[in-house]
Amino acid sequence: SMLEKIALERERLAQIREMADEIIDTSDYTVAELRKKLTERYFRRRKHRLQVLVVSFGYKFGLPLESDLVLDTRFLPNPFYLENLKELTGRSQKVRGFVLESTETKEYLKKIFQMLEFLMPRFISEGKSNLTISIGCTGGKHRSVVVATEIYRWLKSRKFNVRIFHRDIYK
Template identity: 35%
Template sequence: MEAVDLDTQAGLSGSELTAPVEVVVVTGLSGAGRSTAAKVLEDLGWYVADNLPPELIPGLIDMSRRAEPSITRLALVMDVRSRFMAPDELSRVIEGMQQPGVHLRVLFLESSDEVLVRRFGFARRRHPLQDSGMVDGTLSDGIAAERKFLASVKAAADVVIDTTALSIHDLNRQMDEEFGAGRKRQLEITIQSFGFKYGLPLDADFVFDVRFLPNPHWIPELRPFTGKDAPVRDYVLSRDRATGFIESALDLLKIVAGGYVEEGKRYMTVAVGCTGGKHRSVAITETIAEQLSGSTTHVVLTAHRDLGRE
């Protein structure tokens, strides 16, 4: 019987099987910022798997390399609840990741006992080792036991970040420097039109009301068109106060966008509303988006929530 190459049968080429992949293991003390680090990595384009059983890790790496398109950046978030963290398990699992084409790094997050106790107090949570029954005692006992348990993991880490004195934004910046691969941080700004009669957008950071402008709805020859059509757009932009409003809105948004970038924020949603979300808000949204575009610090998207709803 002729042997069957299962990989060839599945339509996988050798290049797909050996696609290079960056792997970072994110670990550290509970409360030191693993979840925040994972979110930053996700925003940077990494595929993030949280608390995956160690026996599934080699298969996940293999699947990432076989995917179409392949996943080239994979982050594995592991905490003290996983067997992965046992000192005798760590070296075995890391050794299993050492494959041709796999660039592996271990990120360890730590913080002082005082800060960890305060963070657990704010969150009103018990330490994971207390909940698991591995430690009988106080929160401080749990932190001490975890620190001892993970000492060898920290020693083997490629990157150690102490979050004791770091804000969330400081941690974002450090993660960008270590794992952003030189990518310039960009803010994603969504300018969205809407109709007030359908309710306010729930996810808006800013809401502009342009109902002070004359409504094209009351002009029969303009009523069938939308704010994306030239007749309506020209009418709206030629009205008194429209130009001044747009200039003021742009000045405000540029200031805020610069601050968002400095603070590590990645998304901003600006809602522009009129009565029905068809004429004025659409025209103003398109104009603001057009004039905000072209920056190296942000990208601009447009959305028209209620266009065509009437």
């Protein structure tokens, strides 16, 4: 029966219980509440323990499977159709300038930053330790690279532990 199993478990854990400095009754905690309690009690407080990875990608190569948030940039002006920009990447100042000068891009970035301003504190208070933000365009070479870089810089300026990876930039 269940009561017998509980009694057996208590018996097996008795030695460990004797060695414990502290015992926490977790019966009434949700997973999130327990995580919060343990974090507050046993881990040093850091401003952001959240590890953020910003990934640019090309939809034609598939979505990054580890994505928590996916943002689409395929509606932004495409440098691919301009001969002088086609062979460059979103790391080039010329491509960056072309993408960032667009009113659509400026508005989109503003809204992304507002969304992140809302989400990041909530992810932190929930105890999330890793967050992958994926930004896609058709090939993963131009628009997604520019927007991913802007998101990376925005997060970095707010002291987040953030890395960036351009998955498809040279495909």
